[in-house]
Amino acid sequence: MSEPLVLGIETSCDETGVALVRGRELLFDAVASSMDEHARFGGIIPEIASRAHLEAMVPTIRRALAEADVDLAEVDAVAVTAGPGLQGPLTIGASAAKALSVALGKPLYGVNHVIGHAAVDELVHGAFPERAMALVVSGGHSSLLLVDDIATSVTELGSTLDDAAGEAFDKVGRLLGLPYPGGPHIDRLAREGDPTAIRFPRALTLPKDQAEHAYDFSFSGLKTAVARWVEARRDAGEEIPLHDVAASFAAAVADVLTAKTIRACELHGVDTLVVGGGFSANSQLRDMAAERCAEAGITLRIPPIRYCTDNGAMIAALGSALVRADVAPSSLDIPVDSSMPLTLTHV
Amino acid sequence: MPAQLVLSIDTSVAVAVALTRTDGTVLAERSSDAARLQAERLAPLLAEVLAEAGADPQDVAKVVVGTGPAPFTGLRVGLVSAQTFALAIDAPVHGVCSLDALALQAASTLGLEPGTSVLVVTDAKRREVYWGRYSVGADAATLVRTAGPGVALPAALAEDGTTTGAVVVGPGASLYGDVLAPSSAAVHADAVTQPDPAVLARLASAAAARGDDLDPAPLYLRRPDAQVPGASKRATG
Numbered sequence: 001m002s003e004p005l006v007l008g009i010e011t012s013c014d015e016t017g018v019a020l021v022r023g024r025e026l027l028f029d030a031v032a033s034s035m036d037e038h039a040r041f042g043g044i045i046p047e048i049a050s051r052a053h054l055e056a057m058v059p060t061i062r063r064a065l066a067e068a069d070v071d072l073a074e075v076d077a078v079a080v081t082a083g084p085g086l087q088g089p090l091t092i093g094a095s096a097a098k099a100l101s102v103a104l105g106k107p108l109y110g111v112n113h114v115i116g117h118a119a120v121d122e123l124v125h126g127a128f129p130e131r132a133m134a135l136v137v138s139g140g141h142s143s144l145l146l147v148d149d150i151a152t153s154v155t156e157l158g159s160t161l162d163d164a165a166g167e168a169f170d171k172v173g174r175l176l177g178l179p180y181p182g183g184p185h186i187d188r189l190a191r192e193g194d195p196t197a198i199r200f201p202r203a204l205t206l207p208k209d210q211a212e213h214a215y216d217f218s219f220s221g222l223k224t225a226v227a228r229w230v231e232a233r234r235d236a237g238e239e240i241p242l243h244d245v246a247a248s249f250a251a252a253v254a255d256v257l258t259a260k261t262i263r264a265c266e267l268h269g270v271d272t273l274v275v276g277g278g279f280s281a282n283s284q285l286r287d288m289a290a291e292r293c294a295e296a297g298i299t300l301r302i303p304p305i306r307y308c309t310d311n312g313a314m315i316a317a318l319g320s321a322l323v324r325a326d327v328a329p330s331s332l333d334i335p336v337d338s339s340m341p342l343t344l345t346h347v
Numbered sequence: 348m349p350a351q352l353v354l355s356i357d358t359s360v361a362v363a364v365a366l367t368r369t370d371g372t373v374l375a376e377r378s379s380d381a382a383r384l385q386a387e388r389l390a391p392l393l394a395e396v397l398a399e400a401g402a403d404p405q406d407v408a409k410v411v412v413g414t415g416p417a418p419f420t421g422l423r424v425g426l427v428s429a430q431t432f433a434l435a436i437d438a439p440v441h442g443v444c445s446l447d448a449l450a451l452q453a454a455s456t457l458g459l460e461p462g463t464s465v466l467v468v469t470d471a472k473r474r475e476v477y478w479g480r481y482s483v484g485a486d487a488a489t490l491v492r493t494a495g496p497g498v499a500l501p502a503a504l505a506e507d508g509t510t511t512g513a514v515v516v517g518p519g520a521s522l523y524g525d526v527l528a529p530s531s532a533a534v535h536a537d538a539v540t541q542p543d544p545a546v547l548a549r550l551a552s553a554a555a556a557r558g559d560d561l562d563p564a565p566l567y568l569r570r571p572d573a574q575v576p577g578a579s580k581r582a583t584g
Binding site: 062 | 385386387388389390391393394397404419420423424426427428429430431432434435436565567571572573574575576581582583
């Protein structure tokens with residue numbers, strides 16, 4: 001039998017993603033985004049996202065099928081994000097996937113969005129080695145995962161205790177007066193600044209933190225430190241050196257993320273690191289990860305940016321891995337779980 | 348055998364599905380009264396009605412869905428399920444206002460006389476109701492919506508004359524009977540609890556015959572809650 005053809009549906013935030021994957025090959029990935037409708041609110045409004053998902057669902061499925069030149073009847077399984085994410089948006093994708101499952105008589109797989117961000121790399125760089133580390137960083141997540149088998153055995157080593165990395169960038173962007181989402185603007189400013197100009201704090205990196213939080217992150221205090229620094233300059237009537245603030249802040253985030261991740265690789269005897277999620281587009285993180293992985297002899301795998309943002313391909317990729325591993329399908333009554341544990345690859 | 352069945356779905360109050368023949372004969376019906384569990388309950392019920400009728404999804408010639416008005420998340424479960432099910436079997440999907448089914452069910456259950464006014468009210472949360480006002484036609488099988496659908500505080504409907512002389516029915520009648528009763532002809536709190544999808548299917552056929560718009564678009568009747576943020580708060584005092 002040929003490799004399974006899996007339809008993947010992703011609706012955990014503002015992107016409606018639908019993709020078709022055969023085995024580890026991506027046939028087509030269609031994405032519709034409602035980001036433009038959220039920008040003026042300075043954040044994702046779940047109800048606006050949900051309304052957009054309902055409108056976009058059928059057209060996005062149609063487009064993916066047409067571009068992949070596939071008929072729905074050929075699909076072997078339907079995979080969908082079951083969590084974590086926003087409840088209302090998740091519900092749209094899950095309902096669509098379940099109805100397709102019933103109508104097509106094909107199995108349903110409710111999968112984990114964060115683990116999907118790692119799984120998508122199989123479509124780009126091929127099968128994972130026996131053991132890999134995955135750093136998933138986005139506007140909603142910052143998690144360090146030990147991957148023994150992407151379909152059946154993922155361990156969460158750590159995650160953010162407060163803000164996600166991308167969220168911290170957006171918040172700092174706001175306090176610097178940059179448009180939403182602020183991440184790309186800070187990245188651009190930081191490229192022309194001095195990352196050592198201001199010594200911002202690196203949370204949870206002291207020896208006393210290592211017993212409980214060796215692999216956890218915290219970016220809320222860093223954001224406040226930037227705010228205090230900027231307010232003090234403004235109060236004194238001084239100009240804010242935007243490039244240096246951005247570079248020093250971005251360096252603090254990249255430093256903590258990469259230092260903890262490399263240490264985890266070394267302590268767990270892992271020589272492959274996968275970085276995924278929308279924040280992996282950040283150039284300070286990419287540069288520092290490349291440099292430190294090279295020093296440590298670790299193979300770094302970062303998919304191209306279009307695979308790192310939310311999309312259906314990551315869900316289809318994980319669904320395909322589950323089908324190949326002969327994992328039993330999900331039942332039709334599975335709930336969506338906005339805080340789905342990262343040790344569950346599927347429900 | 349050509350496809351000749353109609354699959355109907357409503358998730359505006361709780362969850363209800365029906366599989367009927369195009370002539371209206373009911374083959375299988377399922378419902379759940381668990382409001383807020385539409386996403387968990389709907390798909391298993393779809394599978395169950397198909398199984399009970401011994402039907403294949405490809406036997407379905409048309410999908411009909413209640414378009415609300417209703418609280419948003421639950422309503423969307425029905426709409427997106429109907430749209431994607433229809434896509435999978437390459438069938439059309441028709442939308443009907445869910446309140447229309449409740450009005451017709453009430454007229455039939457209560458045996459209302461021609462010319463009677465019916466006010467359907469359902470729970471819109473936030474102390475408001477979704478409402479529609481109807482007039483019973485020459486026989487109890489036809490109703491004309493004379494006002495609505497809308498969303499309002501029950502007291503506002505009593506004040507602006509929407510309740511006047513009407514028989515009040517629907518899930519909102521039991522919640523706000525005391526406010527609605529004084530100005531209305533009667534309040535029948537338990538006459539109808541949730542839209543019957545087999546009735547939606549009949550309404551869709553009649554509407555299609557008249558050439559009405561059957562767009563399966565949600566009747567939200569409210570804008571999303573969203574506010575443009577003000578200036579950033581300071582971190583230092």
